[in-house]
Amino acid sequence: DAKTTQPTSMDCAEGRAANLPCNxxxxxxxxxxxxxxxxxxxxxxxxxxxxxxxxxxxMASLIITxxxxxxxxxxxHATLRDTAVYYCGKRGSNYKxxxxxxxxxxxxx
Amino acid sequence: SQTIxxxxxxxxxxxxxxxxxxxxxxxxxxxxxxxxxxxxxxxLQLLFxxxxxxxxxxxxxxxxxxxxxxxxxxxxxxxKLLLSDSGxxxxxxxxxxxxxxxxxxxxxxxxxxxxx
Numbered sequence: 001d002a003k004t005t006q007p008t009s010m011d012c013a014e015g016r017a018a019n020l021p022c023n024x025x026x027x028x029x030x031x032x033x034x035x036x037x038x039x040x041x042x043x044x045x046x047x048x049x050x051x052x053x054x055x056x057x058x059m060a061s062l063i064i065t066x067x068x069x070x071x072x073x074x075x076x077h078a079t080l081r082d083t084a085v086y087y088c089g090k091r092g093s094n095y096k097x098x099x100x101x102x103x104x105x106x107x108x109x
Numbered sequence: 110s111q112t113i114x115x116x117x118x119x120x121x122x123x124x125x126x127x128x129x130x131x132x133x134x135x136x137x138x139x140x141x142x143x144x145x146x147x148x149x150x151x152x153l154q155l156l157f158x159x160x161x162x163x164x165x166x167x168x169x170x171x172x173x174x175x176x177x178x179x180x181x182x183x184x185x186x187x188x189k190l191l192l193s194d195s196g197x198x199x200x201x202x203x204x205x206x207x208x209x210x211x212x213x214x215x216x217x218x219x220x221x222x223x224x225x
Contacts, residue, residue, distance in 0.1 A: 032210050043113075043199050043216035044153075051211065089153075093208040095141075096168070097201075099153045 004100035006088050011106050018075040020103050022088030025069040031092035033064060035073045036099070037084040044087060044099075047073065078107045111136040113217035115200050121223045128173075128187040130220050132200030135181070142183040143201040143214060144175055153199075159183060160207045195224045 005023045012018040024033060032051050036044035048055055048062045050071075055062045061074040075082055083106050089099040112135045122128060134140050144156040155168045157175035165175050172191060176184045183200055198221075201214040 030210060034213065036216075041218075041221070043115075043201075043218045046213045046215055049211065049213055087153075091214075092210045095158060095207060095210075096155050097143075097153065097214050101152060 004088055004090065004098070006086075006100045006103045008101075009104040009106070011108060012075075012078045012082075014080060014107055014109050015077055018073075018078040018082065018105055018107070020073040020075075020086050020088075020105060021070065022072070022100065023070045024088065024090055027068055027090055028092055031090045033062065033068075033071050034089045034091055034097065035060070035062065036087045036089065037082075037105075038087065038102070039084045047086075049091075078105075080107050080109065083107045111140065111202050111204070111215060113200055113202050113215060115198075115217035115220055117220060118218065119221045119223075121225060122190050123225050124192055125189050128185070128190050128194070128222070130185040130198055130200075130222075132183040132185075132217060133181055134183075134202050137202070137204050138180060140181065140202045140204055141207050142177065143203075144183065144185050145199040145201060145216075147197040147199060147219070148195075157185070190224050192224050195222055197221050 003026045034049040035047040038044045050062045063072045085102040087099040087102045091097045114133045142159045159177045199219045200217045203212045203214045205212045
């Protein structure tokens with residue numbers, strides 16, 4: 001989805017927080033923001049989603065700006081196993097899940 | 110929670126040959142099922158979705174077809190493969206009302222299809 005933009009790559013030190021940004025300036029009012037990650041040769045793994053409030057689960061936190069034009073995925077204590085491509089996407093009542101091109105997060109020891 | 114099984118994991122097929130990829134779901138009933146294709150540099154493309162047995166909707170015109178013969182079985186087929194059909198094929202599943210946008214889709218581990 002060309003309207004969802006993410007940095008191509010990011011690095012993070014093991015044990016530190018990883019903050020992954022996403023711009024979705026054309027998101028509609030009924031569209032949820034979704035985050036997935038993908039390790040090579042596997043299917044995308046669901047992480048978290050939200051509409052306008054910040055969300056937290058056992059994997060990550062999601063911060064959505066008040067105007068909903070951008071969001072940040074936070075991995076509070078990154079481990080080597082968190083190295084993956086992270087996709088920001090959106091889904092509305094039209095059922096279609098669309099992703100950006102993803103950010104390759106590399107967690108370094 | 111649901112588990113999505115896909116096979117085979119990898120497949121190499123000659124141009125013009127038929128195709129059958131299978132997806133089965135465990136851990137839920139009456140799921141919404143989806144076939145996506147992920148091509149390098151092109152993101153995720155929805156191909157088909159199904160809200161019930163025998164109910165298939167197509168998103169893009171192509172030489173692929175889908176069928177849902179059982180509640181938790183979704184099949185992607187082709188009579189004659191093209192070079193452009195190469196890619197990573199993903200089956201996904203969601204539960205609950207189809208149009209509820211706050212129901213996450215969960216993916217299988219995909220089939221990597223190479224056409225020679």
